[in-house]
Structure formats: structure tokens, C-alpha cells
Amino acid sequence: MGNTALNTEVAALRRSPAHHLWTDFTVGSVAGERGVTLREVPFQRMVGIRVDPASDTGARIGELTGGLPLNSGDVTTGESGAAVLWLAPDEFLLVAPDDGEPGSGALVASLVEALGDGAGQVIDLSSNRTTFELAGPSAQAVLEKSCAADLHPRTFAAGTAITTEISKIPTLLWKTSDSTFQLFPRASFADYLGRWLLDAMTEFAAEGTPWP
Amino acid sequence: MLLFTCPNCGPRNETEFHYGGQAHVAYPANPAELSDREWAEYLFYRENTRGLFAERWVHSAGCRKWFNMVRDTVSYDVKAVYRIGELRPETLERAAAATAPDQPQQLAPAQANPNNASEGV
Ligand SMILES: [Zn+2]
Numbered sequence: 151m152g153n154t155a156l157n158t159e160v161a162a163l164r165r166s167p168a169h170h171l172w173t174d175f176t177v178g179s180v181a182g183e184r185g186v187t188l189r190e191v192p193f194q195r196m197v198g199i200r201v202d203p204a205s206d207t208g209a210r211i212g213e214l215t216g217g218l219p220l221n222s223g224d225v226t227t228g229e230s231g232a233a234v235l236w237l238a239p240d241e242f243l244l245v246a247p248d249d250g251e252p253g254s255g256a257l258v259a260s261l262v263e264a265l266g267d268g269a270g271q272v273i274d275l276s277s278n279r280t281t282f283e284l285a286g287p288s289a290q291a292v293l294e295k296s297c298a299a300d301l302h303p304r305t306f307a308a309g310t311a312i313t314t315e316i317s318k319i320p321t322l323l324w325k326t327s328d329s330t331f332q333l334f335p336r337a338s339f340a341d342y343l344g345r346w347l348l349d350a351m352t353e354f355a356a357e358g359t360p361w362p
Numbered sequence: 363m364l365l366f367t368c369p370n371c372g373p374r375n376e377t378e379f380h381y382g383g384q385a386h387v388a389y390p391a392n393p394a395e396l397s398d399r400e401w402a403e404y405l406f407y408r409e410n411t412r413g414l415f416a417e418r419w420v421h422s423a424g425c426r427k428w429f430n431m432v433r434d435t436v437s438y439d440v441k442a443v444y445r446i447g448e449l450r451p452e453t454l455e456r457a458a459a460a461t462a463p464d465q466p467q468q469l470a471p472a473q474a475n476p477n478n479a480s481e482g483v
């Protein structure tokens with residue numbers, strides 16, 4: 151950690167799991183009123199947190215994260231810009247933008263300190279998953295081709311996140327606005343899911359009757 | 363496609379779940395005192411119920427938590443969902459059986475499937 155120059159050099163050599171598809175994502179994105187765009191958001195900081203949110207340890211961690219979500223779908227956001235997604239009653243995923251810090255960075259260190267010797271776990275999982283952002287008027291229709299969860303706004307409102315499967319790939323799905331979704335597949339599935347989404351987007355580029 | 367209601371996540375597609383066999387099979391209080399036959403029966407012998415059956419499921423593609431479910435093995439109707447550690451809830455059929463002790467606890471085949479009523483005629 152001491153050699154900052156070397157760390158910067160190493161950071162510049164990072165390759166995100168879907169980097170080889172970036173051009174395809176740009177070409178495959180569709181503009182207009184039936185539009186849908188796809189891009190990878192690389193190197194987000196992700197931290198796996200396992201703790202009982204009602205415990206003292208959970209409260210200490212919650213102080214850093216703006217609380218911990220208590221129900222399926224809930225997402226809490228703190229002052230730091232980090233969001234905490236509910237995975238299970240005692241399991242959460244913190245997601246924050248790429249901080250460029252070497253190793254686990256200061257955020258993880260502060261969470262580990264808050265955990266202390268309490269029952270639970272704080273682990274840097276930044277390399278476990280990558281982030282796809284699917285956005286536009288047809289984004290929901292693209293997802294509905296291969297996601298069995300009910301994505302209708304009455305049950306899946308902006309600001310909620312669920313664990314589900316997209317084209318059989320275990321994926322966290324976070325609806326960040328009415329027409330924007332962030333997908334978190336594991337890195338090894340990024341190529342498959344990226345190509346699958348591109349294929350599902352193709353029809354919206356075609357001229358013709360709008361999707362009902 | 364079947365929808366199961368996870369106690370943590372709500373209604374989800376059946377493909378997100380995995381089956382864990384019969385529920386409420388208690389671990390023996392003194393396993394070392396069991397005969398080989400008793401141990402084998404604890405490990406491998408399960409009910410093969412026609413009708414309401416209490417079983418364990420895990421929401422493997424969601425919250426990854428185990429829970430219990432009472433399912434009708436004939437119709438696949440889910441009658442109850444409850445958490446690990448909770449007692450099996452009284453279902454309508456069990457409540458009826460309790461008030462009529464002469465009746466067997468499981469549904470008679472003729473009741474479970476009206477089509478069987480004409481069998482042998
Ligand atoms: Zn669940």
C-alpha cells in the first residue's frame with residue numbers, strides 16, 4: 151500500500167469484465183421514444199455486509215451507511231454516496247462509485263472498524279460483480295423478456311432492488327429511476343449477460359409498430 | 363409457472379427455489395443409542411403423502427434462507443408458508459380432522475380426487 155506510484159500504475163491496468171463489449175454496447179444502444187441504452191459502470195466499490203441490523207454491531211455499521219435496509223427491496227443511502235441493498239434479513243451489499251483507492255480502501259477499513267469483534271462480516275467484494283446500466287423507455291421491456299420477477303412499477307418502484315435471475319443468471323437488479331436499471335451480475339457472467347441484453351435490445355432499433 | 367411466497371421476499375417464481383424434503387424431521391435426542399435400522403430410518407425414510415405435506419424449501423436465487431411450506435401433493439396448492447422454527451400451522455383439513463377423530467388425518471382418495479369415486483363401479 152506504501153508505493154502510491156505503483157498503485158496508480160496498477161489501477162491504470164485494470165480491465166473490467168465487459169470491457170471488450172463497450173463498443174458493441176455503444177453501437178447497440180437505441181435512441182428515441184422506444185430507445186434503450188446499455189453501458190458498463192466499471193470498478194464500483196462493493197462491500198458484503200453480514201450483520202443482524204437490530205444488534206449494536208448493526209447500529210454501528212448503520213451509522214456509516216445511513217442505516218441498514220430492513221425489508222426486501224429496500225435500499226438505504228448515506229452521505230458518502232454509498233447505497234446499501236437488502237439481500238436477506240442479515241445480509242447486505244454496499245455499492246459505491248469507483249474510488250480509485252488501492253486495495254480495499256478507506257471505506258472498507260472504516261466498516262471493518264465498526265464491525266469490531268461483533269458478530270458479522272465485512273468483506274470487500276468489488277471484483278465479484280460488475281455493473282450494467284440499462285436505461286431508456288424500453289429498458290423494462292428488455293428485462294421482461296428474461297426476468298420472471300414482477301417488474302411492473304406497482305410492485306417494483308424506482309429506488310428498490312431485488313435479487314433475481316435474468317436469463318437464468320443470478321443478478322441483483324436495482325431500479326434507480328423510472329426508466330433506469332442497474333444490474334449486478336457476477337464477473338464471469340458479464341460477457342454472456344452483456345451479449346444477451348444486446349440481443350434483446352435489437353428489436354427496438356427496428357422501424358415498425360411500437361411495442362404495445 | 364408456480365409462484366411461491368418467500369417469507370422474506372414475497373411472491374417469486376418457483377425456479378428461484380430449491381426443495382429440501384420433508385419438514386419437522388427431528389434430530390434424534392441420543393443418536394449414539396440408535397440401532398442401525400433406527401438411524402437409517404431417521405436419515406432416509408420419509409413420508410410419501412398424498413395430500414397436504416409439510417416440506418422445507420430454500421430461496422436459493424433470492425435471500426438464500428430456508429422456510430417451511432404446506433403443499434398439496436395432488437394439486438400443488440400451497441396452503442401455508444412459515445418460518446424455520448415455527449410450528450406447522452393448522453390448515454383447514456387438519457382442523458377438520460381434529461374435530462372428527464374417526465376420520466383419518468389424510469384425505470381419503472375419494473375426497474382428494476372426485477374422479478376416483480367411480481372407480482370399481
Ligand atoms: Zn427470499
